[in-house]
Amino acid sequence: MPRKYFGTDGVRGTVGAYPIVPDFVVRLGYAAGKVLARHSKDEHPTVLIGKDTRISGYMLEASLQAGFSSAGVDVVLCGPIPTPAVAYLTQALRLTAGVVISASHNPYTDNGIKFFSSEGMKLPDEIELEIERELEEGAAKCVESRLLGKAVRLDDAQGRYIEFCKSTISGKVDFKRMKIYIDAANGAAYKVAPAVFHELGAFVTVEYNAPDGLNINKGCGATHTETLSERVAKAGCDVGISLDGDADRLIMADAEGRVYNGDELLYIIVCDRLRKHPVAGVTGTLMTNYGLERRLKELGVGFDRAKVGDRYVLEDLLKKGWLYGGESSGHIICLDRQTTGDGIVSATQVLSAMRRTGESLAELTKDLHMLPQALVNCRLAPGFDWTSQKPLMEAKEEVEKLLEGRGRVLIRPSGTEPLLRIMVESEDRAEAQSLAERIAGTLK
Numbered sequence: 001m002p003r004k005y006f007g008t009d010g011v012r013g014t015v016g017a018y019p020i021v022p023d024f025v026v027r028l029g030y031a032a033g034k035v036l037a038r039h040s041k042d043e044h045p046t047v048l049i050g051k052d053t054r055i056s057g058y059m060l061e062a063s064l065q066a067g068f069s070s071a072g073v074d075v076v077l078c079g080p081i082p083t084p085a086v087a088y089l090t091q092a093l094r095l096t097a098g099v100v101i102s103a104s105h106n107p108y109t110d111n112g113i114k115f116f117s118s119e120g121m122k123l124p125d126e127i128e129l130e131i132e133r134e135l136e137e138g139a140a141k142c143v144e145s146r147l148l149g150k151a152v153r154l155d156d157a158q159g160r161y162i163e164f165c166k167s168t169i170s171g172k173v174d175f176k177r178m179k180i181y182i183d184a185a186n187g188a189a190y191k192v193a194p195a196v197f198h199e200l201g202a203f204v205t206v207e208y209n210a211p212d213g214l215n216i217n218k219g220c221g222a223t224h225t226e227t228l229s230e231r232v233a234k235a236g237c238d239v240g241i242s243l244d245g246d247a248d249r250l251i252m253a254d255a256e257g258r259v260y261n262g263d264e265l266l267y268i269i270v271c272d273r274l275r276k277h278p279v280a281g282v283t284g285t286l287m288t289n290y291g292l293e294r295r296l297k298e299l300g301v302g303f304d305r306a307k308v309g310d311r312y313v314l315e316d317l318l319k320k321g322w323l324y325g326g327e328s329s330g331h332i333i334c335l336d337r338q339t340t341g342d343g344i345v346s347a348t349q350v351l352s353a354m355r356r357t358g359e360s361l362a363e364l365t366k367d368l369h370m371l372p373q374a375l376v377n378c379r380l381a382p383g384f385d386w387t388s389q390k391p392l393m394e395a396k397e398e399v400e401k402l403l404e405g406r407g408r409v410l411i412r413p414s415g416t417e418p419l420l421r422i423m424v425e426s427e428d429r430a431e432a433q434s435l436a437e438r439i440a441g442t443l444k
Contacts, residue, residue: 003128003129003132004132004135005019005028005132005135006128006129006131006132008308008309008311008312009104009112009114009309009310009311010100010112010113010114010115011028011112011113011114012103012106012110012111012112012113013110013111013112014109014110015054015056015109015110015111020056020060020110020111020112022059022060022062022063023063025060025063025064025067025113026063026064026066026067026070026140027067027135027139027140028064028067028113028131028135029063029064029065029066029067029068029070029071029140030067030068030070030071030140030141031067031071031131031132031134031135031137031140032047032067032068032071032097032099032115032131032134033045033047033067033068033070033071033072033073033149034071034134035127035130035131035134036073036096036097036127037071037072037073037096039127040096040118042096044072044073044074044149045072045073045074045096045097046073046074046075046076046095046096047068047073047074047075047076047095047096047097047098047099048075048076048078048086048089048090048093048095048097048098048099048154049061049064049065049075049076049077049078049086049098049099049100049101050078050079050080050081050082050083050085050086050089050098050099050100050101050157050188051078051079051080051081051100051101051102051188052080052083052100052101052102052103052187052188052216052245052246053080053186053187053188053190053211053213053216053245054101054102054103054108054111054213054216054245055108055213055214056108056111057080057101057102057111060101060111060113061077061101064099064101064113065077065151067140068149069148069149069150069151070140070141070142070143070148070149071140071143071149072143072147072148072149073096073149074149074150074151074152075149075150075151075152076093076095076151076152076153076154077151077152077153077154078153078154078157078158079153079157080188080190080191080211081157081158081161081188081192082161082188082189082192082246082247082248082342082343082344083100083102083104083114083188083246083247083248083340084247084248084338084340084341084342084343084344084345085157085158085161085164085188085192085247086098086099086100086116087116087120087121087338087339087340087342088120088161088164088338088339089154089157089160089161090116090117090118090120091118091119091120091339092160092164094118095118096118097115097116097117097118097123098115098116098120099113099114099115099116100113100114100115100116100246101113102114102188102245102246103245104244104245104246104248104249105217105221105222105223105244105245105249106217106245107216107217107218108213108214108215108216108217108218115127115128116340119339120338120339120340121314121339121340122311122314122340158191158192158195161192162192162195162196162199165192165196165342165344165345165348166196166199166200166348168337168338168345168348168349169200169348169349169351169352170352173352173355173356174200174201174355175197175200175201175202175351175355176201176202177201177203178201178202178203178238178239178351178354178355179202179203179205179235179236179237179238179239180197180202180203180204180205180237180238180239180240180241180351181204181205181206181207181231181232181235181237181239181240181241182194182197182204182205182206182207182209182240182241182242182243183206183207183208183220183221183222183228183231183240183241183242183243184206184207184208184209184221184243185208185216185217185220185221185222185242185243185244185245185247186208186209186210186211186212186215186216186217186218186220186221186245187211187216187217187221187243187244187245187246187247188245188246188247189243189247189343189344190206190208190209190210190211191209192247192344193206193241193243193247193343193344194206194209196344196348197241197347197351200348203237205235205236205237207220207231208220208221216245217244217245220242221242221243221244221245222242222243222244222249222250222251222329222330222343223244225242225251225253225259228240228242228251228253228259229253229254229255229256229257229258229259230257232253232254232255233255233256237255238254238255238360239252239253239254239255239351239354239360239361240252240253240254240255241343241347243343243344244330244343247342247343247344248310248331248340248341248342248343249262249329249330249331249341249343250262250265250330250332250343250344250346250347250350251265251330252265252347252350252361253361254360254361254362256362258361258362260361260365261328261329261330262326262327262328262329262330262331262332263284263288263289263291263292263326263328263370264292264361264365264368264370265326265330265332265346265350266282266284266292266324266325266326266332267292267295267296267365267368268350268353268361268364268365269324269332269334269346269349269350269353270282270296270301270324271299271353271364272349272352272353272356272357273324273336274299274301275356278300279301279323279324280301280302280320280321280322280323281301281302281303281304281320281322282296282301282302282303282304282322282324282325283303283304283305283306283313283316283317283320283322283324283325283326284303284304284305284306284313284325284326284327285305285306285307285308285309285312285313285327285328286305286306286307286308286410286412287308287327287328287329287410288305288327288328289328289370289371289373289425290371290407290408290425291368291369291370291371291425292368292370293305295367295368295369302320302322304316304320306325308327309327310326310327310331310333310340310341313325313326313327313331313333314333314340317333317335322335323335323336326341330343330346332346334346334349337349369427371407371425371426371427371432372425372426372427372428372429372432373423373424373425373432374423374424374425374426374429374432374433374435374436374437375421375422375423375436376421376422376423376436376437376439376440377414377419377420377421377422378419378420378422378440378443378444379418379419380413380418380419380420381418382418386411386413386420386443389442389443391442392411392439392442392443394442395438395439395441395442396409396411396439399424399435399438399439402435403424403425403426403435406426406427407424407425407426407427407432408424408425409422409423409424409425409435409439410422410423410424410425411423411439420443422436422439422440423436424436424439
């Protein structure tokens, strides 16, 4: 059965446009409640609901609560809290499932709903498909009055999560005398992130921590890091942390003009683990820089690529029994610390490596040589089958042979536009651009 509502990260869209409208969200809550109850061993299933700081969160939270209650499912409300906090609390409180109302790094006009299992991981595909089948049954119904779900508020949700984040580093490590800049993206971590690092001893400067419901991710956060290094320097800080709206992504910067993406931060974490024990393998995505793959293999660490999306990285890690993976965009998964991508926890791991070694971000990544990337977008006619174009495939194979061991080629369609994206990585930027244009030329 093809997916109708669920994408790679739950149900997402523009607020006010179907399906991000109250009546559908009530139905979604009811359908999810019925499915989760069928799979739960709990006599009275309970779900935890968290949200980011978008103004639409109030409306969607009320709609979800009504849907779950009508299905006989109890609800625990957390208010604004990071997505990974919902994953942690769902597992820690032994609840049936967790729900996050967020559209992550998107603007406030978008919102979405994603689910976590009782183990604190994204719901399996088969459960999401079962919820979709339940949705096709039509309008939400209602259990008899005595079976209706109740709702309570978890007043100390943020405090519990702060303590969890602090617990993910060794008790022998603290961040005293470190000066840390935090860009909270006017999002879900606007209170939590500064508290975590302050309580670990750091001097903290925080900006973009005044959400008004409309300014989440607006010119700030992990997708707007053009001036991050400048802001770190202006604040007189050693290092900068930039989160996205729901705080599951992390980008960092120093005060010397460098910004470090998810590939580089994952490398720092893996190398820190290697100082203590072997690391079997790391999972990246199709977009992970070839420089990371090559360096990890030099260190004797296996490497695999999953489809773009942190859920696919997690699926690959679980399949292989590995612990570490991530995306260039800043989703970093450390299964020895958290069950999902967690921006704050990832930052504690990087800062711990800095503290243990006494080295800066630049020094910790000096042996990682990221390859320049060239990207050419080719507009396609509707229905055009690029996979059947023999000249394109032959050009791709020729370039791959030419770059073997020192670069790679990636051809993939855009998920939002009628474009074919042709990316080439090479040690030489001009060569990468020339080869990408050479492949693209076969379509003109």
